[in-house]
Amino acid sequence: MAAPARLDFSHPHLLRNNQEYRAAVREVDALLDGHAHSHAAADDRDRLEFLSVLVQEYEDRTDPISDSASSPREVVAFMLEQRGMTRRELAPLMGGKARVSEFFSGRRQLSMQQVRTLRDTLGIPVDLLVE
Numbered sequence: 001m002a003a004p005a006r007l008d009f010s011h012p013h014l015l016r017n018n019q020e021y022r023a024a025v026r027e028v029d030a031l032l033d034g035h036a037h038s039h040a041a042a043d044d045r046d047r048l049e050f051l052s053v054l055v056q057e058y059e060d061r062t063d064p065i066s067d068s069a070s071s072p073r074e075v076v077a078f079m080l081e082q083r084g085m086t087r088r089e090l091a092p093l094m095g096g097k098a099r100v101s102e103f104f105s106g107r108r109q110l111s112m113q114q115v116r117t118l119r120d121t122l123g124i125p126v127d128l129l130v131e
Contacts, residue, residue, distance in 0.1 A: 009050075015058040024051050024058075072129045073104055079122040093117045 007023050015021045031048040070078075080087065087104065091097045094114050102108035110118070115129045 007051075015054050021055065021058045024055050027051055028055060070128070072110060072131060073106065075124055075128045076118060076122070077104070079124055083122065093121055
């Protein structure tokens with residue numbers, strides 16, 4: 001397979017769109033494959049580090065789960081959807097259907113035990129679950 005085309009950073013910039021993001025990810029993958037097969041040149045290591053920072057920044061900027069404006073309810077709803085789960089499946093984890101309903105309607109915040117349970121079950125970082 002041919003190596004992916006290198007992104008032009010003669011004028012350094014953040015990744016601007018999904019097309020640049022995908023190209024950067026392909027190039028990171030190719031550079032990582034090169035690391036597995038030989039000792040990479042210093043330029044390749046530097047480029048890998050540079051692209052990795054850009055990819056991480058783009059993901060942080062565009063990933064809905066990392067949006068700090070998201071409420072715990074939005075984060076939990078998103079993770080349920082991603083895992084193909086329903087709110088009903090949260091009832092035994094959160095202390096019953098009423099607790100789930102109160103949480104999603106905004107009438108109740110999560111207890112620390114519920115935060116730990118959701119962190120362990122859904123893999124949601126604690127800071128996204130605490131208001």
